Amino acid sequence: MKSSAFIYSTRLEKYSYPPEHPFNTIRATKTRQILDSMQLLSGDGRSEVPPEPADRVVLKKFHTARYLHTLQRASTGRWEYEALGMGLGTTDCPVFKGMYEYAVLAVGATLTAVHLVLDGKAHVAFNPSGGFHHAHPERASGFCYINDVALACMVLAEQGKRVLSLDVDVHHGDGVTAAFYDRSDVMTISLHQNPRTLFPGTGFENEIGTGSGRGYCVNIPLPIGTFDEAYLLAIKTVVLPLIHAYKPDVFVFELGADALANDPLANLRLTNNVYVEIINNLLSFGKPVIMTGGGGYNIENTARAWALAWTVLCGQADLLDVNIGAGGVMLQNTEWQGGLRDRALLVTAQQRDSVLPALNTTLDILKATVFPLHGL
Numbered sequence: 001m002k003s004s005a006f007i008y009s010t011r012l013e014k015y016s017y018p019p020e021h022p023f024n025t026i027r028a029t030k031t032r033q034i035l036d037s038m039q040l041l042s043g044d045g046r047s048e049v050p051p052e053p054a055d056r057v058v059l060k061k062f063h064t065a066r067y068l069h070t071l072q073r074a075s076t077g078r079w080e081y082e083a084l085g086m087g088l089g090t091t092d093c094p095v096f097k098g099m100y101e102y103a104v105l106a107v108g109a110t111l112t113a114v115h116l117v118l119d120g121k122a123h124v125a126f127n128p129s130g131g132f133h134h135a136h137p138e139r140a141s142g143f144c145y146i147n148d149v150a151l152a153c154m155v156l157a158e159q160g161k162r163v164l165s166l167d168v169d170v171h172h173g174d175g176v177t178a179a180f181y182d183r184s185d186v187m188t189i190s191l192h193q194n195p196r197t198l199f200p201g202t203g204f205e206n207e208i209g210t211g212s213g214r215g216y217c218v219n220i221p222l223p224i225g226t227f228d229e230a231y232l233l234a235i236k237t238v239v240l241p242l243i244h245a246y247k248p249d250v251f252v253f254e255l256g257a258d259a260l261a262n263d264p265l266a267n268l269r270l271t272n273n274v275y276v277e278i279i280n281n282l283l284s285f286g287k288p289v290i291m292t293g294g295g296g297y298n299i300e301n302t303a304r305a306w307a308l309a310w311t312v313l314c315g316q317a318d319l320l321d322v323n324i325g326a327g328g329v330m331l332q333n334t335e336w337q338g339g340l341r342d343r344a345l346l347v348t349a350q351q352r353d354s355v356l357p358a359l360n361t362t363l364d365i366l367k368a369t370v371f372p373l374h375g376l
């Protein structure tokens, strides 16, 4: 039996961003509540594992000592002007009490998942409190202070693994792609809303890596209004052939849920059924998957998407279409009718006309520029 680890601790519940901030740490708690009510955190090789806080030595593999020191001081209320130059104390990355402890624990949860996989104790693992893909070595950005995704890839690569980082958050995974831009031992693939229309403004199709990393950075910018069928076209025609060619030993999967329709910060139109398809495809490679959370600013939809993703990841996909409602799952969402899946969304002709030509152009460019570098 393949074992699955859900990384969580109530210690994470002690921390929260300021109340007006869109990033809500309660999403992990809600995800856990749903899964607990479905009895999907134990049995059949599943377990709930508490995170170890990340070690400072490990954090320095990606972040500078100066930045970590400043972040820790800011977390205790000692904010210095120099911190602002590091992105600390902005609207996106406010300074709040305990932010360092939270970041170290939430990031440590992803690294706990990495170690479970490296030690052969888990085949798949999920840290819903992770996915801070915008943090840079010396700069906080986009609600992210410490980059767990980059650190996870680094630790795995150090152990000789070929790592495939797949990022489906609606925002470009800029901190991660930059970290491995000149390396071929970590391939980064990021699907995101067109950076002309969304933060962080990078992640165009012509950013394909440099030096020995050329062809190992793949960016798929998506038009506003991108719907399930279009998204899956990109997965099928570009992402899966590249994964087949790359032959990774392990996946690091950043599952920000802000590409879902009705996310208040972005403009794609996905349903969570897309995530089921993607995870099933990843599992078909037979390699370990380390999954993290990320964005997702419609809280109920995000928690339900992550619960759904875990259900597939831990091999219980047959439960998805069961109408769970009477017995336990408590979801305060009027769009939800029972079960974890979203209802299919209507796609208008106008939407197809505005999305498909632009998307096909992007996919053709990637096939022309990146595929040949992998013998495709």
Ligand SMILES: [Zn+2]
Residues within 6 Å of the ligand: 169, 170, 171, 256, 258, 294, 295, 296
């Ligand atoms: Zn995002």
